[in-house]
Structures are given as structure tokens and as C-alpha cells.
Amino acid sequence: MTSSSTPVSPSVSVREVGLRDGLQSIARTVPTATKLDWLRAAHAAGLREIEVGSFVPARLLPQLADTAELVAAARALPGLTTSVLVPNLKGAQAALDSGADLMLLPLSASHAHSLANLRKTPDEVVAEIARIRAARDAAGSRCKLEVGMSTAFGCTLQGEVAESEVLRLLQAVLDAGADVVGLADTVGYANPLQVQRLFERARAVAGDRLGCAHFHDTRGLGLANAYAAWQTGVRQFDGCVGGIGGCPHAPGASGNVATEDLAWLFASMGVATGLDFNALIALRARIGQWLEGEALHGAIWRAGLPKNLKEAA
Amino acid sequence: MTSSSTPVSPSVSVREVGLRDGLQSIARTVPTATKLDWLRAAHAAGLREIEVGSFVPARLLPQLADTAELVAAARALPGLTTSVLVPNLKGAQAALDSGADLMLLPLSASHAHSLANLRKTPDEVVAEIARIRAARDAAGSRCKLEVGMSTAFGCTLQGEVAESEVLRLLQAVLDAGADVVGLADTVGYANPLQVQRLFERARAVAGDRLGCAHFHDTRGLGLANAYAAWQTGVRQFDGCVGGIGGCPHAPGASGNVATEDLAWLFASMGVATGLDFNALIALRARIGQWLEGEALHGAIWRAGLPKNLKEAA
Secondary structure: OHHHHHHOOOOEEEEHHHHHHHHHHHOOOOOHHHHHHHHHHHHHHOOOOOEEOOOOOOOOOHOOOOOOHHHHHHHOOOOEEEEEEEOHHHHHHHHHHHOOEEEEEEOOOHHHHHHHHHHHOOOHHHHHHHHHHHHHHHHHOOOOOEEEEEEOOOEEEEOOOHHHHHHHHHHHHOOOOOOOOEEEEEEOOOOHHHHHHHHHHHHHHHHEEEEEEEEEOOOOOHEEEHHHHHOOOOOOEEHHHHHHOOOOOOOOOOOOOOHHHHHHHHHHOOOOOOOHHHHHHHHHHHHHHHHHHOOOOOOOOHHHHOOHHHOOO | OOOOHOOOOOOEEEEOOOOHHHOOOOOOOOOOOHHHHHHHHHHHHOOOOEEEEEOOOOOOOHHHHHHHHHHHHHHOOOOOEEEEEEEOOHHHHHHHHHOOOOEEEEOOOHHHHHHHHHHHHHHHHHHHHHHHHHHHHHHHOEEEEEEEEEOOOOOOOOOOOOHHHHHHHHHHHOOOOEEEEEEOOOOOOOOHHHHHHHHHHHHHHHHHHHEEEEEOOOOOOOOHHHHHHHHHOOEEEEEEEEHOOOOOOOOOOOOEEEEHHHHHHHHHHOOOOOOOHHHHHHHHHHHHOOOOOOOOOOOOOHHOOOOHHHHHH
């Protein structure tokens, strides 16, 4: 008997971020009705946390302008944690107003990336986190405040990002009042050994406030990195059905780790995810139609499940 | 500083098997002159073990009928270990005659696969190994005898393959006189946890006679599995430049782990391989021309090396 037949560990949860990280890198605007189909199909496939959009000014990301509408629809789905990305206090205010369950604020550990993307230094973002936390508490909201530490494993602009700086910012983010903080390989630079080391060090700082691992499969190491993070005790991962979310400036490069590939990785190891593999593959096909002309990525959809798991399913 | 700048461990070697495992699954016959270019380019890219073909009857695999010629050319390349696959004693005799440095005999741990592919039970193959060992010793040859345990992680025909059977056969193969034995995920069923467990158990049986890890990337876990094997102490990996070697019966499914992806995995972790990344990518492009119409696979070729490693290279 191989491991595939015996559960070996607590379950893993995958947060679907295609409607945000996927769509923000695609110029076209997907109609809200289509996004609602997408959202409901993702929920029906077993996803229990979905990042439905981003509260950024519509002139910057018109394709995410319907985020409030998506939050409202997501809140009606049973057992679903509705997440949104917020770039700043103003976005956080919109998230609190929307009734989202979780707001995710990105903080770039790379100073160069932070300045280029958010026009703020990382420490200015830390100060904003404190303001968001205060606003959340003042509103009496139970909306969770998560910080995603982007470019934690390297940066296209500045190259290497010092681990000491990542850990310093991690502590600062926790001190500023984030409920949970995750680490993101925004540009596909991470390697498994680095993932193992940084998540171990991050856990020593953050304890059980260390949250999600967010990997891009830009250079093919997405699943190896997910495995390495899992080995250190990470139990939550971001993914996009169809592996969308690639950088528009690097055509052909893969995007986020595909949700269905994460589902396969963990299923193959006997780790429960609650995900319905066939429903994910069916959703992938629909996304391919909705985003006709965009490249989808991922691996497992080509060959399908192996014989032993197919029979078990 | 991330790990990418500091070597962390002894080096890893990659055996290039494209000229054998890659070409045997492609119906067309590549001209010998092209294969010689391929061989020399692989050697120039730093590969120091290359499986150049297979001593099987030409009526079965006409595309590998020039194996003796390739062995002769490979032997002239400095520092190169010239490997060939042999299916049986007759093939081994041809390998000994050719002057190859290493002959690799596949033994399928799956009884169903063994019967279908070799028309022998695994234990009949063990008996053949003993005959090959005796012939090698009688010839006074120093040709190394390696056994590749295929379908060690699962089988398209019988599904699961019992680990106890893999370990029993491993011991039997060593007792029969194999110098070294490796484990192969012939059909892309393996998962990293299974890889870790089986290689650890195999090492307990075989010690330093445990050799190469051979992974297919059929379902996207090739590099995660390579990382898991590396964690257990495996330091030799099979790969094909361009990720060729997919099963002809599963169009679109990836083949062997791409050599250039292995090069990137280990380089990213600061583990030396001696491989010239740019030369591998250039060879990949030539293979694409030589095999026009065939699908190549792999990941790193699309995005290229990240900024920090590119500057270091």
C-alpha cells in the first residue's frame, strides 16, 4: 500500500485567488455574471476560502470594480470565508463596509518592489496596518486582518531579499496588529530549501499566526515549494484554478500554482483538502472558455489522476 | 542572503537519458549524425553521464539501432560515463562488446508491467541479472551493472505496487550481483511523501548501492519528487533535455523530468551540478528543431533564470 490510501496528517486548505490575483493580471474585464458562476463553481468544488476581488480604485483595476457585488454573493454561500485584497486604509474601509470575512493587505519585503508597486516603503505599510487594525477594532468588526508578505523570496527589481529583513518586517506586522501573516513568492524565485528555512524561521517569530503560503509556478518549482512549506507545518496555500495569474510582462511564464495541482499534490500524499478534483477540472475548462485566448497553466489536467486514485475517487 | 548564493551540500549529478528514454517513445528515427551532435552538445553542457541508446533488437526499436556507433563516439568524450540500456543477457553481451561504461537493466516491480513489457516475471529478470553479472565477470569487463527498478511507485496496469515487493526485489537484485540499483517512477504516479519513504527504506536495504532517481513529470510532481529524493540523500537523477520521453499513448502528458529544470532546482538551492544552464537551453532549442512536431516540456525555459542567479552566472 502506498501513502495514497492512508491519510497521514491534518487537512490542508487551499484559498482560491483566481478572481483576484488571476484576473488582475488580465486586461479584459470578465462580466460580473460570469464571475458569479466562477465563484459558485469554485465553492461547489469544495473551496472554502475564496479571494473574490480587491478594493482598489476602479481606474487602476477596472476589471475588479465589482468586488463589493462579489463579496455580497460570496457571503451567501454556506461555509465560505470571503476574502478581499486591500491595498491601504481606504480599501480596508471598503472591505469592512462590504462585510468580507477577511482582508488581505500585501506588504512587499523588497523595498524596490514596495516603492514601485505601492509607492510606500515597507515600514510605511506597517504603519498603515496599524491604522487598519485600529479602524477594524473601532468598527467592532470581526473581519480578519491578514498580511501577505510579497517578494519574500526574491524580487525582479532588487534581486535577493534579505531573510533578516523579511523576519524583521514579519515581527513589525504582528506588532502592528495583523491577525495572521503569510509569505508569498510573488515572482517565482523561491526554491524548496529556502522555503523550508524561511518558513521555519518565520514560524519561530509568528507561531500559529503564520498563515498562508503563496507560490507562483513561474519556473516550475511551485509544487516543490508547496511540499517544502507543508513539511514545515504550513496548512494553507493560495492557488488559482487553471494556473492563471502570470505576469503580463513575461508571456508564456506560468502564473500562480494551479489549485487543481495543489489538490493533486495533497491527494497523492493522502492529505485531505475537501476538494472535488473533477469539479476543479471542469471549472478549469470553463475558465478556459471565459478567458479565451489567455494561456492557462498547470500539470495534472493533461494526464488526469492515476489509475489507483481514480478508482478510489 | 538566500541559499542561492551558498553551496549547501555535496554536488548532484544528472544523467541525460534523452537519447534513449526520450527517443524510444518517438516513432521517427533521428539520423545518427544528429544524435552525435546532440551527444556532443550534452557533453559540452557539462553532462558527465549520458545514456546513449539501448541494445534491443532493431526490429523492436529501429530508432535506437545505431547504439553501438553512439557508444563509440561517446567513449571519445573526456570524462564521460557512457551508459546504455540492456533488456536482457543478449543486450548485455552487446553492451560489453561495445565498451560502454555502464549497462542499465530495467526490472519492473509491477508484475503486470513486467509481463507486458518484458514477457518475464520480476523474479525471472532477477535470474537474468545473475547471468549478466556472471557474463560481465567472465569477460573481465569493468562495465558497471545498474538495475533500474521501474514502476516502483505505481503502475498504469496494476495500480498500486506494494513497497514490500519493491524492497524484496531490491534485495534480490543486489544479491544477484547488481552494482547499483535505482528507483524509477516510470508513469508519473509518485508523490513526494512516498518518494521520501521509499528511498529511505531502500537506503536501509541497499546502502550506498542505492543509486539514481528517475522521475517523470507526467502529473507535475517531477521536481517535487526530485527534491524529496534529494532530501533523503539521493545525489544522482535522470533527466531529458526538453522533457521528452512522454508516453506516446498519453498525448500532451509531460515526459521525463527536464534536465534543465533539474539544473535549475539544484542551482536555486546552491547545489552544484556542473551543468551550464545556457548551454542546456540552447540544446533544448536544437532538440525542438530536430524533433519538429513533437511536444517538448519543462518549465524553466519559459521564464529563464531569475535576476539574482542570472547575474551570478
